[in-house]
Amino acid sequence: MEKESEMNTAPDAGKARPLAGDKRKLIVILSLLLSVGFAVIALVNYHVSKAAIRESIVANELPLTSDNIYSELQKDLIRPVFISSMMASDTFLRDWVISGEKDVGRMTKYLHEVMERYHTFTGFFVSDRTSAYYHADGVLKTVSRDEPRDKWYYRVRGMDTPYEINVDPDLANKDALTIFINYRVLDYQGKFIGAAGVGLTVDAVNILLNKYQQRYARTIYFVDPQGKVVMTGSSSGLQGKDIRSLPGIGALAGRMLQKEGGSFQYEAEGSSHLLNVRYIPELNWYLFAEKNEDAMLAGIRHTLYTNLALAFIVTLIVLLLTSLTISRYQGRLEVMATTDKLTGLANRQAFEILIGQMLPEAERSKKPVAALLMDIDHFKQCNDRYGHLVGDKVIQHVATIIRSTLRQSDIVCRWGGEEFLMVIKDCSREQGLQIAGKICDAVRNAPLQLDGETLNITISAGVASGFEEERLLVEADAALYAAKESGRDQVKAA
Numbered sequence: 001m002e003k004e005s006e007m008n009t010a011p012d013a014g015k016a017r018p019l020a021g022d023k024r025k026l027i028v029i030l031s032l033l034l035s036v037g038f039a040v041i042a043l044v045n046y047h048v049s050k051a052a053i054r055e056s057i058v059a060n061e062l063p064l065t066s067d068n069i070y071s072e073l074q075k076d077l078i079r080p081v082f083i084s085s086m087m088a089s090d091t092f093l094r095d096w097v098i099s100g101e102k103d104v105g106r107m108t109k110y111l112h113e114v115m116e117r118y119h120t121f122t123g124f125f126v127s128d129r130t131s132a133y134y135h136a137d138g139v140l141k142t143v144s145r146d147e148p149r150d151k152w153y154y155r156v157r158g159m160d161t162p163y164e165i166n167v168d169p170d171l172a173n174k175d176a177l178t179i180f181i182n183y184r185v186l187d188y189q190g191k192f193i194g195a196a197g198v199g200l201t202v203d204a205v206n207i208l209l210n211k212y213q214q215r216y217a218r219t220i221y222f223v224d225p226q227g228k229v230v231m232t233g234s235s236s237g238l239q240g241k242d243i244r245s246l247p248g249i250g251a252l253a254g255r256m257l258q259k260e261g262g263s264f265q266y267e268a269e270g271s272s273h274l275l276n277v278r279y280i281p282e283l284n285w286y287l288f289a290e291k292n293e294d295a296m297l298a299g300i301r302h303t304l305y306t307n308l309a310l311a312f313i314v315t316l317i318v319l320l321l322t323s324l325t326i327s328r329y330q331g332r333l334e335v336m337a338t339t340d341k342l343t344g345l346a347n348r349q350a351f352e353i354l355i356g357q358m359l360p361e362a363e364r365s366k367k368p369v370a371a372l373l374m375d376i377d378h379f380k381q382c383n384d385r386y387g388h389l390v391g392d393k394v395i396q397h398v399a400t401i402i403r404s405t406l407r408q409s410d411i412v413c414r415w416g417g418e419e420f421l422m423v424i425k426d427c428s429r430e431q432g433l434q435i436a437g438k439i440c441d442a443v444r445n446a447p448l449q450l451d452g453e454t455l456n457i458t459i460s461a462g463v464a465s466g467f468e469e470e471r472l473l474v475e476a477d478a479a480l481y482a483a484k485e486s487g488r489d490q491v492k493a494a
């Protein structure tokens with residue numbers, strides 16, 4: 001039976017195509033839904049994470065960096081300001097100047113003491129009366145208005161504020177770049193008598209900036225009120241540049257160089273930068289802590305790619321499972337739609353498909369097919385006498401005999417209630433008559449045993465041979481009618 005149903009429900013290209021088309025459509029829609037769904041989820045996730053990270057950087061990380069740097073600076077820079085302030089108001093220094101700068105050794109000893117005690121890089125005093133530049137080892141030189149290196153002194157001389165912080169090479173220390181705290185020294189009447197202060201190497205601040213840059217992957221630099229980058233960590237390439245002329249940041253420079261500071265965002269060289277600006281009043285500089293968004297998003301971008309790859313794999317698995325399930329159910333549906341449930345033979349629908357394949361082949365090979373139409377004799381009586389269930393058993397019994405008599409390549413179809421239609425390849429009218437006779441004999445010789453009762457069954461058959469479906473059916477039907485008319489249990493040919 002299994003074999004028979006396979007043969008009779010052979011897949012037909014013409015009928016299967018719409019189902020295959022539906023399946024393809026479903027797979028396309030499903031893959032679109034899944035990929036769009038997954039992509040939307042992954043992208044929304046990415047953007048939400050990006051916004052959260054940006055928020056955290058702008059609201060917490062960058063201000064925190066500024067706070068930390070500021071407190072480190074207070075240690076490294078503000079302390080020298082206090083030392084310089086103390087020197088400017090020191091009675092010894094002022095008295096020594098007022099009393100005529102006698103005994104240079106006392107001044108150098110004083111400066112030496114300051115350096116030793118406070119571990120400063122250098123200590124100095126420049127007298128306004130004599131223009132002498134004192135430092136720990138003696139008189140370094142005499143400052144002059146014409147000397148560009150001494151410009152700072154004349155600037156400090158005319159300043160309104162008590163001190164300035166200046167970054168310059170230090171002549172006394174092989175021109176090492178030094179941060180000087182230049183404090184104005186006044187006599188007891190408030191008259192300017194010179195400038196005193198200490199210097200510290202910028203290395204310490206640079207190390208601090210580098211440490212922050214490397215540890216937190218951000219760029220840190222100081223900008224003066226005119227917009228000039230006065231100090232940076234190494235490799236920033238910004239030293240001495242004017243931020244107003246830099247791409248992206250330049251347009252915002254006016255807003256950035258405000259004492260209230262703030263958070264900013266700008267685009268430069270194809271990437272987005274987040275920036276925190278803080279004014280450091282003690283230095284009169286702005287501290288810029290900046291982070292490149294690309295670097296900060298590298299992590300979540302990696303997560304995005306992983307999510308998309310996983311989504312792709314899940315989509316593939318879902319599509320594969322869906323395709324397999326559809327194919328399985330499609331196969332089952334096709335079998336159900338083309339098989340007669342009672343006998344497992346092909347039904348009329350399957351017959352149309354199979355004959356549609358067989359006849360053109362017969363035409364090509366010029367070998368006719370034979371149509372054998374068979375009908376169980378007096379089946380109504382059998383039904384009436386034994387009931388429909390027994391009638392069904394009789395139909396199954398006859399179907400089994402027919403199927404076992406014919407080749408697998410022949411079409412056997414349940415044509416109607418108790419009617420069977422067979423189409424046999426490469427078969428003449430005579431051969432058809434022979435085969436039909438063989439089946440009639442087989443049915444007659446195989447009575448059905450039922451609960452101790454023996455049911456003798458006979459069938460009548462009509463045979464036709466040719467190449468054309470409609471003609472074959474009409475002729476076979478007429479021949480069957482003739483067989484019935486002639487007393488049944490016999491075969492007639494058209």
Ligand SMILES: Nc1nc2c(ncn2[C@@H]2O[C@H](COP(=O)(O)OP(=O)(O)OP(=O)(O)O)[C@@H](O)[C@H]2O)c(=O)[nH]1
Binds near residue numbers: 379
């Ligand atoms: N048990 C059963 N009966 C069926 C089935 N399909 C059709 N029938 C019955 O088969 C009977 C066919 O009767 P008729 O067409 O008069 O033919 P018949 O009694 O076989 O007489 P002849 O063909 O002239 O020998 C009808 O009573 C149908 O109801 C089926 O699947 N099972």
